[in-house]
Amino acid sequence: MEHTGQNSPLGNHTTLVEFILIGFSDVPKLQGLLFGVFLIIYVFILTGNSLIITITKVDPSLKTPMYFFLGNLSFLEICYVSVTLPRVLADLCRQNRKISILACAVQMYFFLILSATECFILTAMAYDRYVAICNPLLYPVIMNSRLCIQLAAVCWTTSIIIHIVSTCVIFSSPFCERNKMNHFFCDVPPIVQLVCGDTSGIELMTYIIAALVVTIPFLLILASYVKIISTILKLPSATGRAKAFSTCSSHVMVVTLFFGSGIVVYLRPKSTHSSGMDKYFLFFYTILTPLFNPIIYCLKNKDVMVALGKFLQKWIVLGLITSKNSSHS
Template sequence: MLTLLEIENVKNPVPVGDKNQTAEFVFVIISNYPRLQGLLFTVILILYITSLMGNIPIGIIIKLNPALHVPMYYFISNLSLVDICYTSVTIPKMLAILLSEDRTISFPGCAAQLYFFIALGPTECFLLTAMAYDRFTAICNPLRCVSLMNKRWCIQLVAGSWVSGLLLSLGQTSLIVTLPFCADNRINHFFCDVPPLLSLACGDTSKKEIALFTACVLIVIIPSALILVSYSRIISTILKITSAQQRHKAFSTCSSHLIVIALFYSSATAMYLRPTSSYTPERDKFLALFYSVVTPTLNPIIYSLRSKDIKKALRSLILRKSLNPNCKQPATA
């Protein structure tokens, strides 16, 4: 069932291509089970708060603790920033839609949401690749690790990841927003994303679809190939270690990174590296919910629970705060 607002928009769809009117899209969040809307709002809100409460403290702990000022945790803090942005680009609008009867988003607003959401995907890909290279130097070239992963090079890798993501998204977003949209302006999705917007386009869009698919393949394949090469060398080096304790320690430093890589690439591949004809709104909505909400929530849990350094720094920070509470400020005259 559709709400009265959605029915009205179906009867009188906004002609997106009409330059004389302000173009709007209408989100169709839950059409078959409207009673689940309240439950979905509660679940997404809890996941969003959990994600923020997990990612923000990681950045603060790494910033305040000098012992964590090493390349691995520098990359983790930036990955936490990406996850904060990932959820904040989509979830606030999603919650507002679920809470109110207004399910519309302007065409510029949709384009902006699409741009930043697309930009964060390549940024995370490149950060995960940089983290793999850091693990490679630490395990395979421990004597040269400090010189290879110096502060300047780490800053360049992180800056390059962000800039590359923003530039690549500019090209992909321009391909989407210039599509010939027709009368139907209903987005059967939680937010503005590539597959649902492609499904609304009319006319011959095959060339743009090929360009978008090629860009997605390159963004996924090249970083994943570099990660695969790095970890093949890492595993080969670890297996040569004679001490079982040292082998376990080496594997444990990489396991969190590998879990995050598996979560990110499996969901991204299932969503984007497939033909547009296989797009199924109901399945893809919840797949998108997984990689845009659930994965950013799991990442800090994976890193914090498996990292002894972060847990130690957190305990130290809590202990220091409990032993040295803030003194009352003297009263002013």
């Protein structure tokens, strides 16, 4: 570990230039198995979400605000896992698990941006469903393409601005000599544990940001669905109620998965926390929504199923024609 000695009012500490990610090295006999499992998961996430993005772009029947946001969400999921999983796969293949402070800061920054943006995109999707069900006659006017693009832009830019500040504050703090993190990527809690001196200011900032990017979006989603359910229950026909519920079911499942797993990971009682188990909880939290997002939308959404079927059929036919022409030439 390279460092330079330095004194400060907080006491003696060292200026670290790198951290060591312990990752899954505590289970050496399972390195090969974990690599295979994680690689399959990563390929499935990339493939599934790429298919969702493709069909929302090419299928005319999916040129609606709901599927515009779904395409954004799938792109977000690909970026989200690509911040952590490639590093995990690389670390499973090597002994040297060092990461520079700069690389660690960049990884944490992008992870925070993508997590916050997912909260905001899910909120925008809830607003879309609210307008569609509670104001159906005004839906085409309110949810026009300009508003959709503006909402998506606000989701991304807000996250980028908020987390520039938090990342700078955390990584401008002095770190102690301990540089080992019992984690597989740079996340806020394990990094804050390595900060020397009083971390109450950082923890307060973290809680405030969490309220802005998690609690407020969750409450807005909850309020949207209270109004949506109230409107649906007033519909005269059972068929109409079933159809209205079906347009929301996929989004509700993704929201439940994302926020539910987040609550289990971050809001468990401290008495149940251990650094060894936390990383496994967090690993499944980071892959659950990206993994199940395409599955949920393909199985629960009829329009996506039909569009996917047409897309795959087109490529299969194209492949057969290409192979037939190749065999004749």
